Amino acid sequence: xxxxxxxxxxxxAEVSIIYYTLxxxxxxxxxxxxxxxxxxEVLGLDTTASTLLSFLNLAELGVGASVAFFLYQPMxxxxxLTINEIVSLQGWIYRRVxxxxxxxxxxxxxxxxxxxxxxDLPQWYPYATFLVMLFGSLLGYFIxxxxxxxxxxxxxxxxxxxxxxxxxxxxxxxxxxxxxxxCPFLFYLGTNLIGTIFGSLWxxxxxxxxxxxxxxxxxNGKQLLKRYPDVLKKTSQLFFHQIxxxxxxxxxxLIMYAxxxxxxxxxxxxxxxxxxKAKDILDMAFGSTQAAIGNLIAxxxxxxxxxxxxxxxxxxxxxxSASLMIIGLITEPxxxxxxxxxxxxxxxVLSLVVINSWLYINRRTNDSYINGYGIFQDIWAPAVExxxxxxxxxxxxxxxxxxxxxxxTTASTLIIVYGWxxxxxxxxxxxxxxxxxxxxxxxxxxxxxxxxxxxxxxxxEMFSPAHFHSFFDVALYGLVISLxxxxxxxxxxxxxxxxxxxxxxxxxxxxxxxxHKSK
Numbered sequence: 016x017x018x019x020x021x022x023x024x025x026x027x028a029e030v031s032i033i034y035y036t037l038x039x040x041x042x043x044x045x046x047x048x049x050x051x052x053x054x055x056e057v058l059g060l061d062t063t064a065s066t067l068l069s070f071l072n073l074a075e076l077g078v079g080a081s082v083a084f085f086l087y088q089p090m091x092x093x094x095x096l097t098i099n100e101i102v103s104l105q106g107w108i109y110r111r112v113x114x115x116x117x118x119x120x121x122x123x124x125x126x127x128x129x130x131x132x133x134x135d136l137p138q139w140y141p142y143a144t145f146l147v148m149l150f151g152s153l154l155g156y157f158i159x160x161x162x163x164x165x166x167x168x169x170x171x172x173x174x175x176x177x178x179x180x181x182x183x184x185x186x187x188x189x190x191x192x193x194x195x196x197x198c199p200f201l202f203y204l205g206t207n208l209i210g211t212i213f214g215s216l217w218x219x220x221x222x223x224x225x226x227x228x229x230x231x232x233x234x235n236g237k238q239l240l241k242r243y244p245d246v247l248k249k250t251s252q253l254f255f256h257q258i259x260x261x262x263x264x265x266x267x268x269l270i271m272y273a274x275x276x277x278x279x280x281x282x283x284x285x286x287x288x289x290x291x292k293a294k295d296i297l298d299m300a301f302g303s304t305q306a307a308i309g310n311l312i313a314x315x316x317x318x319x320x321x322x323x324x325x326x327x328x329x330x331x332x333x334x335x336s337a338s339l340m341i342i343g344l345i346t347e348p349x350x351x352x353x354x355x356x357x358x359x360x361x362x363x364v365l366s367l368v369v370i371n372s373w374l375y376i377n378r379r380t381n382d383s384y385i386n387g388y389g390i391f392q393d394i395w396a397p398a399v400e401x402x403x404x405x406x407x408x409x410x411x412x413x414x415x416x417x418x419x420x421x422x423x424t425t426a427s428t429l430i431i432v433y434g435w436x437x438x439x440x441x442x443x444x445x446x447x448x449x450x451x452x453x454x455x456x457x458x459x460x461x462x463x464x465x466x467x468x469x470x471x472x473x474x475x476e477m478f479s480p481a482h483f484h485s486f487f488d489v490a491l492y493g494l495v496i497s498l499x500x501x502x503x504x505x506x507x508x509x510x511x512x513x514x515x516x517x518x519x520x521x522x523x524x525x526x527x528x529x530x531h532k533s534k
Contacts, residue, residue, distance in 0.1 A: 023170065026172050036296075041190075052193050052194055057136070057200060057203075060134060063131075064141065064144045068145070068148050068152060072116065078108055079160075080257075080386060081250040081253050083305075083309070084386060086098060086163065086164065087310055087312065089101070098164065098229070099228070099230055100242070102229065103230075108246075110157065113157060120145075120149055127141050140200065151211040158215055161219075161222050165225065169310065173225070177221060185210030188206060189202075249391055252394055271412070271417060271420045273412070286350075287368065289346050289350070290339075291372070294376060297335050297338055297339075297376050298379065304327060308323070308383045321445070324445075325512070327380045328380045329508060331379070332377055332460055332464065333504055333505060333515055336504060339369050339373050343369040344475050345489055345493045348483040353486075364421065370425060374432070374433070378433070381432075382436075388443075388444035390444050399431060400430075400431040401427070403430055403431070405423065406423070408423025437454070467500075
């Protein structure tokens, strides 16, 4: 059973990273073609319409995650009747969410003449673009919602293959044919529309093949709500958590704009382009364990639950710390070669970008366990997190610009995500002593990371080359420091943390099994 969880988690991570990389490559390629044959205004329109739709989709916040929690136990027990009932309830709720989104979309489109008053395009362009995106979103509420079963069953990689695979296929078709069609915009919309329908049909074929017992007909929603009243309760709790996170990420950049110039913001975007891509890959590598954790918690094996907790925490902490130290050391040389030294900001901005990425990646184990236990009742926590974030960002942003605004995220994350959340998890979920079983052990690990970070950055200042003249120089430098930092960090964590030793043993066993199978 455990090997099955591990194998599925690795499969999810592999597929996510492969498709992320492919989409990244094709994205750079397609961007140039779209600029040449569609124009910058159409791309700006596409981005704006996508943002507007994301606000409408706030109506869904909490339903998918809540349903996923309720699927872990019946999925572990192979209780197909309960799975069908919960998925049917999700379909019933999603239809009502879809009706709300459709009504809101009609109202929103009434304001399109005002919202898109300055665009130099035909008036029907915004409507057509938005309606195609809306259609794709509604497919998720009316048809594709059953994909939650694949995710809960640790087969999210099948969803990734379908959604990302369809997106890649039709984006490549666009790139190849767009230069030769007489009406590029119509072809662009039509391809997106057909791609969305194709992806939906493909996904439902996978579901029918994988779970022939999963029916589509929704049962009586009101009766199911009486049978599973906690679904709406946990959905409402999750809504408070996710709406606050959404607002923080959408509003925080506005604070940055208030205290600095657009030029500085553009320079800051260069740092994000480098650090965020590394963060995304690391997050995908570790982010495929949610369903495995939910399945493990459903087994009620407390010793195993804690062993896996520290295995995930230690391995994530070791690998993410080493990776982000390397990214932090090569970012400024890379920007200097890629653009120019004049595009560099203060070292405090780079430090905070790396620290915030590190905090984001290493919070995920606690988040996954909280989701697995379904404990979302601390609805005050995200509100306090948002207030701390905005308060610190506004106060220090006035004094230190971008670095001051970024410190708001650092402060709120440390206080709520790393202060309160672990206490909440160990007290209300795992039922162990927070101080003895979490805060004291994690403090030693953080101290180890801090000492290494200080030493590596200190020696880098002493021995790194003064100037880099090419991408080859930066790549060679990155390789050298990787060969130094990764082994040192891994050996230290292996010797000092039991979770890293368990992770090492697991990986060695997997490689051994694959090697013997290939012989």
